[in-house]
Amino acid sequence: MQTTTTMAARTEGASKIYGTGDTEVRALDDVSIGFNPSQFTAIMGPSGSGKSTLMHTLAGLDPLTTGKTFIGDVELGSLSEKDLTLLRRQKVGFIFQAFNLIPTLSAIENITLPVDLAKGQIDKAWVDNVVKTVGLADRTSHRPDELSGGQQQRVAVARALASKPEIIFADEPTGNLDSKTGGEILDFMRSAVRELGQTIVMVTHDAVAASYSDRVVFLADGKIVDEMANPTADAVFDRIKNLGD
Amino acid sequence: MLNLTLRGLLKNKIRFLLTSLAVVLGVTFVVAAFVVTDGLRSTFTQVSSDIYSTQDFNVRGTGENDFERSPVPGELVDQITAIPGVTNVSGYVEADQTYPIDDDGETAEPFGPPRFGISWSGNPIDNFLLLEGEGPDEPDEFALDQNFFDDFNFTIGETYSVISEAGGLEEFTLTGTFRFGIEEEVSVGPVFVAFEPETAQRFLGLPDQFQEIAIAIDPSANADEVQSQIDALLPADAAVITGEEAAEEFVEGFAGFFSAFRAILLTFAFVILFVSAFLINNTFTIIIGQRIRELGLLRAIGATGRQVRQSVLIEALAVGLVSTVLGTIFGLGAARVLIWILERFGASFPDGPLPLELRTIIWALVVGVVVTMVSAYIPARKAAKVSPMEALSETGGLEEARSGRRSIIGGLVALAGIAGTLFGLFGSFDEATPRLIVLGIGAVLSFIAVAILSPLLVKPVVALVGAPISAFGARAGKLATSNASRSPQRTAGTAVALTIGLALVSTVTIIGASLKSTVSDALSNTVTADYIVTAFGQLPEGVVDEVAALPEIGDLTVFAGDDAMIGGEEIYVEGLDFTTITSLINADLSEGSYDNSGDQTVLFRDYAEELGLGVGDTLEITFPTGTTQGFTISGIFDDNTFFDNVSIDFADYQKYFENDEVGALIASGADGVSPEDARAALDGSLDLYPQLSVQDQAEFLAETEGQIDQLLAIINVFLGLSVLIALIGIVNTLTLSVFERTRELGLLRAVGMTRRQIRRMVRWESVIVAVFGAVLGIGLGVLFGWAISDAIPDDIVASPTFPIGQLIIFVIAAVIVGLVAAILPARRAARLNILDAISS
Known part of the structure; x- marks a missing residue:
């Protein structure tokens, strides 16, 4: 077991309950898990397993009913709405399935948006490096509607990386892409972890996508049911098939 | 289909309310105009039959x-x-x-x-x-x-x-x-x-x-x-x-008073409704843009284009009907307020019930329902053209009219508008009413042209207005600037209400300023007299003699005037003291002289030319007493700022009109008497006549300007109501935009935009839209003001004056309108639940 100080993010006995009485849904049920820095983790599970809820609570978008979540050493439950926002733009990156970009901003403006919002200094060398790595160097002044779906997701990944966050959450980042383009994005995410030392937690239900990660966590009915290190697509696929058992 | 429309209405109560509000205000004004004048008339009828x-x-x-x-x-x-x-x-x-x-x-x-x-x-x-x-x-x-x-x-x-x-x-x-x-x-x-x-x-x-x-x-x-x-x-x-x-x-x-009063109120009602029509049109356009997938789905499952169009028109009908009912109720209340205000201004109205005549209700319906339906018609047609495929397309959205076609249509309407306005201003008309109608049509067309063309101006103007905001407002400011220019048609449609309102307000303000500067110039250039004595009506008998007898007073001259007949037409003939006039007024003649030898006249050059007469010719004047007398033209003047077409010597005036009454006198202090002493003597002598006003030049000017300012203030208060409509329009558009951009706002919040930054972004967008409208409006106002000042005869308005300070205040007012309009939409945007927003 690692010491808590080295974790990029973690939960302690995290539970999330929606509704009350008959309509009560236990989306997360006493989940304790940590994510190491410079690791690419995939969270898998069927619909309603709580994987999205886990990600949202970890990112400070949704408060827990009981338990604690940490980004680095900061416990999110004690933060005000404003502090949570500031924490998100400084320490957390996001990649969503779709609609990742502000349509009125150019690619480069989208990438530097979190830094701009924080009125922070842009680490130009780092941003240039990121932009070059995602292969967008000649498209930085384009608007999102002038980019293909794959290019848009690459901008989203670059945006998530631009502020050098402690952790990046990706919600089905390749869900809207064809497998070839999706593969390129996942390749890039993996190299961001391996070469740039970033930490990524990705929610997915695609075994192939999960196979790009270093570690797969399986969720069912709000509980962690299994883990797998250095997964392959086939192994993940087999495991999911049996997840209900 | 009807069921679906009505459910849609109930689900979007705020949108419904905001759209209605504009129509409600217009109907309120129409109803108040009729009710107040009907009420006054019926009470007067009652009173007079009692008397x-x-x-x-x-x-x-x-x-x-x-x-x-x-x-x-x-x-x-x-x-x-x-x-x-x-x-x-x-x-x-x-x-x-x-x-x-x-x-x-x-x-x-x-x-x-x-x-x-x-x-x-x-x-x-x-x-x-x-x-x-x-x-x-x-x-x-x-x-x-x-x-x-x-x-x-x-x-x-x-x-x-x-x-x-x-x-x-x-x-x-x-x-x-x-x-x-x-x-x-x-x-x-x-x-x-x-x-x-x-x-x-x-x-x-x-x-x-x-x-x-x-x-x-x-x-x-x-x-x-x-x-x-x-x-x-x-x-x-x-x-x-x-x-x-x-x-x-x-x-x-009193009938003339009633109809004039009603015409004024109805004119303001028309302005408000005209502005409201743009707001309704814009709102429906935005709503249909947002519902494009829903409409596409309806088309895909078998609704005809006609059915889709009808569903939009039914929504407009519902808005129109509800607005008419509310507007009628508010109109009755507004009528009471109007009477109360008029009474505060010194008018006296008998008490009595306010009659709501059938004619008033019919007008309210026509105005409320028809204006709404007409405004919604173009969006409804666009809705009918939505193809089933659009339900499936990812981006969707109504295609904005291409700029080429827009320029051509807008250009044609603008030409018609300019032609109408110019013809109204400079064309020759026998009466004022047809001139005003032509002018009104010209102005309405010009505004419609502005509404059609202004989307083309959004990008450049917003870039200009947004530049300091982007610099000052950081990322929120830059986002606001780009939001304001992302849908030019929407921004222009929202701003046009403010454009029209401020165009009217600045036109009136410019004409007022020109009027004031003309009076001021004329007074300081022409009148050398120290004091001006006037009454509301004629000066009491004996006043002229009393003032003339004061040792402290030097030169003195009088003005009188009455109607006489010249060449079969009724003409205002002035009586001036030809002996003393030039010592107090620089009313130099360009030809001839003021001849006080009797039966002599001086004419304004234009009038003399109209009659085909010159110095030395004879002009026959028929007086109300029946006497006809030939007058020799002894002089011609070019500047008619102070004098009308025909002036005769005061001695002749008294003789032929058989009337000693004097409208005003002007005088200067005697040589060697201090202004204080002269004034004190004048005041002391006229102390017994409190209805007289004794003023020096500065006081006279201040009073005249004060009267002009008061009139301007009243007109601008009513025109200001159209600015209120504009404010509602901005609230409406922003609310709809915030709703439309839910996911985008959620994303911004997720990547670290604070609520405060979100609010600031919405606020800046609102300010940019408002300033865009104001800049356009003031620009138009300057053009209108300039054209109208030019059209008004030079003796009333010599040259246009542009009160820069006031125009700047209007821009600041627009900024405030923008800030106020943004309060609720900004709060709404900031309070969005991030999870709901990004998963919607």
Whole structure:
């Protein structure tokens, strides 16, 4: 077991309950898990397993009913709405399935948006490096509607990386892409972890996508049911098939 | 389909409310305009039939109004009394400009209600009721209207000075108070100062004459017989009418006022509705853009284009109907407020219920429903063209009209608008009404052209306006700037209400400023006199002589004027003192001279050219007395700022008009007398005439400018209501945009935009839209103001003046409108739940 100080993010006995009485849904049920820095983790599970809820609570978008979540050493439950926002733009990156970009901003403006919002200094060398790595160097002044779906997701990944966050959450980042383009994005995410030392937690239900990660966590009915290190697509696929058992 | 439309309406209550609000305001104004004028008219009708119910017949001079009617001989009263069947006869005289001076030396202010001196017969047929003390029975007594008595400081039994135009200053003892109306008080505006009949005739300048004779007869007498007997006694310029006819005449006397008043209110209502129409059009366009997938889905499952169009029009119908109902209710309330305001301004209105006539309701419906439906028609057509495929497309959205086509249509409408405006301004018309209609159509077309063309201006103007905001407002400012220009049609559609409102307000302001600077220039360039003495009406008799006799006063000249006939047309002829005029006014002639040798005239060049006359020619003038006299043209002037077309020497004026009355005098201090001493002497000499105003040039200018400013303020308050509509429009668009950008806002929040930054972003966008509208509006206002100033004759407005300070204030006001409009949408945007927003 690692010491808590080295974790990029973690939960302690995290539970999330929606509704009350008959309509009560236990989306997360006493989940304790940590994510190491410079690791690419995939969270898998069927619909309603709580994987999205886990990600949202970890990112400070949704408060827990009981338990604690940490980004680095900061416990999110004690933060005000404003502090949570500031924490998100400084320490957390996001990649969503779709609609990742502000349509009125150019690619480069989208990438530097979190830094701009924080009125922070842009680490130009780092941003240039990121932009070059995602292969967008000649498209930085384009608007999102002038980019293909794959290019848009690459901008989203670059945006998530631009502020050098402690952790990046990706919600089905390749869900809207064809497998070839999706593969390129996942390749890039993996190299961001391996070469740039970033930490990524990705929610997915695609075994192939999960196979790009270093570690797969399986969720069912709000509980962690299994883990797998250095997964392959086939192994993940087999495991999911049996997840209900 | 209908069910679906109605459910959609109920689900989007805020949108429904915001769209309705604009129409509600327009309908409110229309209803208030009709209700107030109908109410006033019906109350006046009631009042007048009450007043004249005591009379069976009324004898007075023939003519359209009191000014044209000559008085009837006093002996008629006795002659009529002698007719069998006549039971009661009372003669009546009255004269405006009759002022008693109270214990504090105060009297009526020049712009207060008219003060009528009247004869007090004590006969109830005259409809005056004694309230306190006694009626004036002796030649040195007077009584006062209770309202007048209450407003000023008088004590019954004391002696006071009273001034009349004809009688000058005299002392009378106050005997009591009274009111107009026996059964209930009738307040028609003027207040009364009453004298015993013979005194009234003498003091008011109508010795042994009456203006009206009220007659009551025995109910059993043959009315027709009595009437023809009375008629037989009358001179040619007098007539006998029945009490009912007199009542109708009384009401008709106010008819012009009612219709003018209504026309003004309806004009403002039209402006508001016109602005509202753009707002409704814009709202429906945005809503349809947002519902494009829903509409596409409807088309995909089999709805025809026609059904889709109808569903939008039904929504418009519902908005129109609800707005009409609310607007009618608010209109009744607004009518009360309007009357209250007018009463604060000194107008006096009788109490009474406010009638909601069928005609008013029909107009409200026409205005509320038709305006809404027409405004929604273009969006409805676009909705019908949505293809089923659009339900499936990822991006969706209504295609904005291509800029090429937009420029052509907009350009054509603009040309028509400019042509109409110019023709209205500079074309020749016989009457004012058709000119105003042409001008109105031109202005409406110009505004429509602006609405069509302004989307083309959004990108450049927003970039300009947004530049400092982007710099100052950091990322939120940059996002706001790009949000404002992402849908040019929407931004322009939202701003156009403000554009129209501010175009009108700045036009009025520019004309006002030009008017003021013309007066000021003319005064400082032309008038060398130190003092100007005027009255509301004519100067009392003797004033000119008194002032002329003051040793502290040097040069003095007078102005008089009345209508005479020249070449079959009624022309205002001025009486100027040709001997003294040039010493006080730089009214230099370009040809000839002011010849005071008698039967000489000076003409304005344009008028002389119109008549084809020059210096040395003869001009024939026919005076109201019937005399026709030839005048030799002794001079021609080019600048008609101060003088009308025709002026004659004051001595001739007195002779031919048989009238000594003077409208104003101007004078300078005598040589070697300090301005303080001259002023003190002038004030002291005129102290007895509180209705006179003695002003030096600066005071005269300040008062004139003050009057112009007051008028401008009233007009701008009403036009300002269209700015209120504009504010509602911005709120509406922003609310819809915030709703539309839910996911985007969620994303911004997720990647670290604070609520405060979100609010700031919405606020800046709102300010940019408002400033865009204001810049366009003020630009148009400058063009209109310039064109109108140019069209107005030079003696009224010489050249346009642009009050830069005020125009800047309008831009600041627009910024405030933007900030206020953003409050609710910004709060809504900031409060979005991030999870809901990004997963929607």
